[in-house]
Amino acid sequence: MTSKRLNTFNIIVLSAVVVAAGYLIRTPWFPIKRELKQSLGYPKDSLLNFTELTGRYGYSTEEHTVVTEDGYILTMFRIAKAKNCHKRKRSPPVLMMHGLLLSADTWIDSGPNAGLAYLLSDACYDVWVGNIRGNHYGRRHITLNPDKDKKFWDFYIEEIGKYDVPASIDYVLDNTGFEKLNYIGFSQGSGTLFVMCSERPGYCDKVQLMIALAPASRQYHSQSTIFRGITQMFEKLEDAFSLCGLHEVFATGAFTQEFFAFFCQVSDMTEAMCEVFMSVFDQVDAFHPGSITNDTTKVLVGHFPAGTSLRNMARYGQSMRSKRFQKFDYGMEQNLVMYGSERPPEYNLSAVTVPVLCLYGKNDGLVDTKDVEWLTSRLPKVLEVMLVEDPLWNHLDMTYSQYTSYAIFPKVNEYLLKFTEE
Structure with a gap:
């Protein structure tokens, strides 16, 4: 028991050092220029944005600008023309939303034969790929400057x-x-739709089918020691980091992301170490050898982590300790001011009236099977809950596995066809 506590403490200390290094030590070297990365031999795909990367493989993509009610400016992508679809697109459109610390790139980083956005587009769906505030496609605002205004990250x-x-x-x-x-959400991308249905009456009616991939709601049973340690470190030190001016965490182009992008392409040995790290991040004792290829790892670290707010990471730290899917806990006194109650209100999962298909993995260290079962027992219109057949299927496999085309795509396609017209 003492050893386990010591290991968790070491993870928290190491995480704090990495964050400090990434955000207190700023030099002209970061972010590293694309030209320098090319000269150092970085994989070309890791240097390309969504439009460039899809274009490289024969897909035509449109860029769209979405402005939220509170002024955030988000880039959205639409795959206008697929490489392998030669007929009229199916209707209605499909909106895909990524998870925590990710971006639209997550749906294409594993390449045309495995990236879910590619597979759906080739099946002639009208694919739209969203981004959220705080990642590298959502780092703009009508009035706020993300580099100067703390309020941007609130x-x-x-x-x-x-x-x-x-x-x-x-x-x-x-x-x-x-x-x-039709809506496809991965992890946080599912959880935020649940929040929408709870907090914005009527909006659930605009979604006729939700496909939830490893949906994140409460995370009480999460087994990832690293993720639990990092998020709870942010929770405990949120005020201290904020006083130091640290409001954005794990940004693209910051030290943390640039280091891993460099490290993972230096040699065969470091490539293998990166593959192990991705598995360890998901779950300490679980690996899925070969599922996420070395090539995919080298591409994804060019786009991941994509950034979020300190507050969002602290909220995930709270979710590891609560058996409820609830709002941010400010402490009893501030909760009374914010909510009129000592405890944060729960999100109303009974308001999620959209029909739901849920897919999850037995080996998922971030969204544990117990929390998925807890969630789906509270959703009013669950069509099917499918445990991926592969017993080693974990959290990151949902978006990055080379086996996506036969592990999850057939089920996704089956349900989309039920809610789609030619």
């Missing part, structure tokens, strides 16, 4: 669910002429 899943997801849904529907769309 958000967590509450604001993402209340503003970003509804704005993205409205934008897609306004631009396609449909009244409803």
Whole structure:
């Protein structure tokens, strides 16, 4: 027991050092210029944005700008022309939303044969890929400067669910002429839709099918020691970091991300170490050899982590200690001011009236099977809950595995077809 506590303490201390290094030590070297990365032999795919990367593989992508009610400016992508679809697109459109510390890039980093956005586009779906505030595609605001204004970073899943997801849904529907769309959310991308349904009455009616991939709500049983240690470190030290001017964490182009992008492409040995790290991040004692290829790892570290707010990470630290899916806990006194109660209110999962297909993995260290079962027992319209057949399937496999085309795509496609017209 003492050894386990010591290991957790060491993780927290190491995490604090990495964060401090990434955000207190700023030099002209970061972010590293693309030209320098090219000369150092970085994989080309890791240097490209969503539009460039899809174009490299024969897909035509449009860039769209979404402005939220509270002024955040988000970039959204639409795969306008697929490489392997030669007929009219199916309707209605499909909106995909990424998870924590990720971006739209997560759906394509594993390449055309495995990236879920590619697979859906080749199946002739009208694919729209969203981003949220705080990542590298959502780091703009009408009036606030993310480099100077603390207020820009004063958000967590509450604001993402209340503003970003509804704005993205409205934008897609306004631009396609449909009244409803189909929604695919990974991890936080599912949780924020639950928040939307709870906090924005009527918006759930704009979604006719939700496909929840490893959906994050409460995370009481999460087994990832690293993720638990990092998020709870942010929770405990939020005020201290904020006083130091640290409001944005794990940003693209900061030391942390640039270090891993460099390290993971230096040699065969460091590539292998990065593969192990990705597995360890998911769950301490669980590995899925070969699922996420070395090539995919080298590409994804060019886009991950994509950044979020200190407050959002602190909220995840709280979710590890609570058996409820609830709002941010400010402490009893401040909760009384904010909510009129000593405890934070729970999100109303009974308001999630959209039909739901849920897919999850037995080996998921971040979204544990017990928490998935807890969640789905509270959703009113669950169509099916599917445990991925592969017993080693973990959290990051949902978006990065080379086995996506046969491990999860057939089930996703089966349900989309039920809610789609030619």
